[in-house]
Amino acid sequence: MANATPTPRPVPVTEHEKRISALLAPSRVESRALEDCLGLALAEDVTASIPLPPFDNSAMDGYAVRSVDLAEAGAQQPVTLPVTADIPAGRIDVPTLEPGTAHRIMTGSQVPPGADATVPVEHTDGGAERVRVSASVQAGAHLRRAGEDVVVGDTVLTAGTTLSAVHLGIASAVGISQLPVHRPPQVLVLSTGSELVEPGSTLRPGQIFESNGMMLAAAVRQAGGQAHLLRFVPDDVATFHDALAPHLASTDLIITSGGVSAGAYEVVKDALADNGVEFTKVAMQPGKPQGAGRYSPERGTAGAHGVPVVALPGNPVSSMVSFEVFVRPALRRAAGHHADRRPVRQAVLTERLDSPSGKRQYRRGRFDPAAGTVTPEGGPGSHLLSAMASANCLLDIREDTTELPHGSPVDVWLLD
Structure with missing residues (x-):
């Protein structure tokens, strides 16, 4: 009797994160008027050519x-x-x-x-x-006094700064009308599934309102990208390819959600597996099934020149957590932002938690900065979107941890 093919071990979170980060090249630099720079990343240091104040x-x-x-x-x-x-x-x-x-x-x-x-x-x-x-x-x-705030030659803004209202104010104050900034990555967010219908319509049996596309497109914008939402692509491989075709030339990244597991009718996996995208299991909860690579409409020809693709799982919490872990940091770096990761704090658990061995778990929580504590929101289920909506942090529980007693310290990612 032939030996069964061993099941591949899930890849570590850090390995999959590096793979996705390598897909995205730095976005091009362009000069924009100040009023068009809010939220973008500055590409070069800005120095003052006049003092502030300019006179007594x-x-x-x-x-x-x-x-x-x-x-x-x-x-x-x-x-x-x-x-x-x-x-x-x-x-x-x-x-x-x-x-x-x-x-x-x-x-x-x-x-x-x-x-x-x-x-x-x-x-x-x-x-x-x-x-x-x-x-x-x-x-x-x-x-x-003249020069009390800024003297000629002072660096008033540093490259990589995410430009805020105050940053634009200081640039204007030293006489600058345009800034060199990184162009926001152009991201196509693809929502697939024959069961999906538009919010506001009437649900029929077996249908659900589409939410992942809207959620991920908003997350892209918050991360500094420019999102283009393509909704309601049915579970058909040919239709999937046809839907992508008009957008490939203008897209820096494609994000899909759903259709990446091992069951039937997994349209994303069926459409992309032979076109440069590799699907794998990652040692994390939620978010085990993942895909990443470079897509080309010609089978087997993607190589280094295809459009980067990140295929996320379809359960809403899995999709959002995967975005936070893998996509957001890569997008931020590609868009030139120095602050590419969520702030991390250590907090004290207000209740006991269990975590699966060998998996890095991300649980939703409410962080109380005054008390330095964190309380889990909802259970670990990847479909519990309401708990994600009420959370202000993610608890980061390492692979070698299976139990955290009440009062244990834990790292939390601040989402607000």
């Missing part, structure tokens, strides 16, 4: 003065000075302040030559031609 300016509405002229001023002995000029914000022909005089000045306005302080309007009578000042000031009071 007033930090208060009030009067530009020589501090020596107000040395004796006080509530019981106010000093009156003639107001010889007004300096609104934006005035460029600022006259010199002569001894024994004051210039009315607004916040942000250029400090006139000869002045060494601003006296706030609250310490005066607000006069327009003559001003009575009831408090002395120290030299330098209420002034913002």
